[in-house]
Amino acid sequence: MVERARTGDPRAVARLISLVENHSPQLRAVMAALVRHTGSASLIGVTGSPGVGKSTTTSALVTAYRAAGKRVGVLAVDPSSPFTGGALLGDRVRMQEHATDRDVYIRSMAARGHLGGLSAATPQAARVLDAAGCDVVLIETVGVGQSEVEVAALADTTIVLLAPGMGDGVQAAKAGILEVSDVFGVNKADHDGADHVVRDLKAMTRMVERDPGDWRQPIVATVASRGEGIDELVEAVHKHQVWLAESGELERRRRARVRGEIEAIALGTLRERFADLHGDERLDELAEKVLLGRLDPYAAAEEVVDAVS
Amino acid sequence: MVERARTGDPRAVARLISLVENHSPQLRAVMAALVRHTGSASLIGVTGSPGVGKSTTTSALVTAYRAAGKRVGVLAVDPSSPFTGGALLGDRVRMQEHATDRDVYIRSMAARGHLGGLSAATPQAARVLDAAGCDVVLIETVGVGQSEVEVAALADTTIVLLAPGMGDGVQAAKAGILEVSDVFGVNKADHDGADHVVRDLKAMTRMVERDPGDWRQPIVATVASRGEGIDELVEAVHKHQVWLAESGELERRRRARVRGEIEAIALGTLRERFADLHGDERLDELAEKVLLGRLDPYAAAEEVVDAVS
Structure with a gap:
């Protein structure tokens, strides 16, 4: 599909952009194949x-x-x-x-x-x-x-x-x-x-x-x-x-752009892990301990950071 | 100071809130001492x-x-x-x-x-x-x-x-x-x-x-x-x-609140680590590799996530 997109096949391009929009698991492999042509x-x-x-x-x-x-x-x-x-x-x-x-x-x-x-x-x-x-x-x-x-x-x-x-x-x-x-x-x-x-x-x-x-x-x-x-x-x-x-501004802008892009993806990954944790009883247990005064929220947050990282 | 705040000493209370606002390093210890009285x-x-x-x-x-x-x-x-x-x-x-x-x-x-x-x-x-x-x-x-x-x-x-x-x-x-x-x-x-x-x-x-x-x-x-x-x-x-x-709504609300609080602190911690990374040559190197087409942004982001976690 990447090869077809590179020849300008509009349906292949459309498929790839949809993968991007839907945050598909195949995205990684696609981007790895694409990046050298950008x-x-x-x-x-x-x-x-x-x-x-x-x-x-x-x-x-x-x-x-x-x-x-x-x-x-x-x-x-x-x-x-x-x-x-x-x-x-x-x-x-x-x-x-x-x-x-x-x-x-x-x-x-x-x-x-x-x-x-x-x-x-x-x-x-x-x-x-x-x-x-x-x-x-x-x-x-x-x-x-x-x-x-x-x-x-x-x-x-x-x-x-x-x-x-x-x-x-x-x-x-x-x-x-x-x-x-x-x-x-x-x-x-x-x-x-x-x-x-x-x-x-x-x-x-x-x-x-x-x-x-x-x-x-x-x-x-x-x-x-x-x-x-x-x-x-x-x-x-x-x-x-x-x-x-x-x-030299082109290089500076593009580097800044890629840095931003990398950070946005990384932050997205961590947010997803948080979201996964939402359904987790672990966060409920931590909240319960804070409510009972047995744990402070900073210590609880530290456990969450450890859990997602 | 926590003891003085607990007796209602306004200056101690003011100091503690300033610690909170300034995100002081002492905050952890203070919150750990306070939480059982909340x-x-x-x-x-x-x-x-x-x-x-x-x-x-x-x-x-x-x-x-x-x-x-x-x-x-x-x-x-x-x-x-x-x-x-x-x-x-x-x-x-x-x-x-x-x-x-x-x-x-x-x-x-x-x-x-x-x-x-x-x-x-x-x-x-x-x-x-x-x-x-x-x-x-x-x-x-x-x-x-x-x-x-x-x-x-x-x-x-x-x-x-x-x-x-x-x-x-x-x-x-x-x-x-x-x-x-x-x-x-x-x-x-x-x-x-x-x-x-x-x-x-x-x-x-x-x-x-x-x-x-x-x-x-x-x-x-x-x-x-x-x-x-x-x-x-x-x-x-x-x-x-x-x-x-x-x-039972009080308990539900307070648990939801504490969960939100824990997550906000955890996300703040991770964001700070990102900010520290900003001055880091490592992110520049990753961006450079992406610009040269040697690394895709998702792989680069993975390295960033590993670095902050």
């Missing part, structure tokens, strides 16, 4: 508030990368994304063009919690697409709660999308937006107020002190529904990737 | 949205329990509580009466995160107050995010406070309010709309199917600022505690 895909995060046009932009990016002959994977974590079936008919029709393209692999991922946090399976799913020969993996997440931060930790390049007329747009988003973005897209650039958003963003990015050689987020105006500005967006992402490689 | 305090949670009068009600409850000759502890997790210094002058003056009472111990606890989640130290702090001879420990938390659920898990009896004129009050609160509440207080009962809130609550509590012998939340109207309805509130709490004891 590391060549560019991971690009696309995030932003609901309504800014994430899916339309993602779709336009897919078209652009396909035109350049690249194989493309899409992981859509946004529960309202047309990729996941939750959108207007018009959007869904627009996505159809990719559905029959064998060199585009689209997969919706379950979000963790109602704020759309990335599930632990997302980095592993990206790894599967990487091993399956995708040159580019686009990860679309709705930008609320923690998910922008999480996608920024996962992606090589994170595109943060804004659009005019989203209320207090830039202001509201300000909090963490500069930390997580590598490239800004101002979509719906044909709408009133788009130049305002661009100007605000420019002012924001200029306020940050930078050393020579540091990256300054480019701001690209797009009308994704008509494909306008998409080549410029692709170019901005490309420039960022050149910078990543030359500055 | 289990006699009633833990009462007081929660509700900002502005319903949690602190005023808590203060009135302190007065009532003191009048009955009980020693009272207060743990205020609400960052805007007058107990923690964040309130209007009038409220603070009202609290002063307790400040000089040696049989009232008031302590503000740091909240975890901006939504006011209980810190892991809160159950341990309650344990200290229990061992220090408090008959009643009131735990005041602001009812947003997870904190009502957490206080309900921690307390024997949880009072959920509502008040008229809080926007869509009962409706908004509906989601989890029935699960976490043992007693409803409708404060500001002299304001317009209080009877509405009472009626809505009655309708809500009636909608739930119950077996004979199950607890049905009483609804008590109060004007805490004038002490009205507080005796009825104390009586409702007392009835709940009788029911808890007779139904």
Whole structure:
């Protein structure tokens, strides 16, 4: 199956991602076989508030990368994304063009919690697409709660999308937006107020002190529904990737990402052992002793730690 | 110091709670000495949205329990509580009466995160107050995010406070309010709309199917600022505690609580070991191997689990 996935067989890829999502016992063997084929895909995060046009932009990016002959994977974590079936008919029709393209692999991922946090399976799913020969993996997440931060930790390049007329747009988003973005897209650039958003963003990015050689987020105006500005967006992402490689930041980011991934899996393993223990009479006995004042909770916890480790 | 705390020496109690909050190495020894003196305090949670009068009600409850000759502890997790210094002058003056009472111990606890989640130290702090001879420990938390659920898990009896004129009050609160509440207080009962809130609550509590012998939340109207309805509130709490004891629910709740406490401490221990590992070159080496495709992340995580356990 791993071999078939590597040739791009979409059903094999789908099976492997399902193994990841279901936390299958076969996962270990699969990952061990896959890992030596990973590391060549560019991971690009696309995030932003609901309504800014994430899916339309993602779709336009897919078209652009396909035109350049690249194989493309899409992981859509946004529960309202047309990729996941939750959108207007018009959007869904627009996505159809990719559905029959064998060199585009689209997969919706379950979000963790109602704020759309990335599930632990997302980095592993990206790894599967990487091993399956995708040159580019686009990860679309709705930008609320923690998910922008999480996608920024996962992606090589994170595109943060804004659009005019989203209320207090830039202001509201300000909090963490500069930390997580590598490239800004101002979509719906044909709408009133788009130049305002661009100007605000420019002012924001200029306020940050930078050393020579540091990256300054480019701001690209797009009308994704008509494909306008998409080549410029692709170019901005490309420039960022050149910078990543030359500055050594790519290696730093990928190492940090893998460290996080390893820790998340390890913590998951320990949590599972805890869960197994839940049904265990041993924990009940320990609790009983604490209630009777014969054991303090720290000593009891020590026994639990010994039991799970 | 444990002996001095047991006689109610406020400075010794304060020291012990600080040990808990700072996660001091002496904690183990202290808890081991304390635990055999715990289990006699009633833990009462007081929660509700900002502005319903949690602190005023808590203060009135302190007065009532003191009048009955009980020693009272207060743990205020609400960052805007007058107990923690964040309130209007009038409220603070009202609290002063307790400040000089040696049989009232008031302590503000740091909240975890901006939504006011209980810190892991809160159950341990309650344990200290229990061992220090408090008959009643009131735990005041602001009812947003997870904190009502957490206080309900921690307390024997949880009072959920509502008040008229809080926007869509009962409706908004509906989601989890029935699960976490043992007693409803409708404060500001002299304001317009209080009877509405009472009626809505009655309708809500009636909608739930119950077996004979199950607890049905009483609804008590109060004007805490004038002490009205507080005796009825104390009586409702007392009835709940009788029911808890007779139904076996008290033991069930306390066992569940201690189990949760043990697990939280155990998970904290493991997380600390992870944190220690962060500075470790070993994790970097593992990440490097994964990046080079020589090791899969699951195998790497296994090594991490082995290292921390």
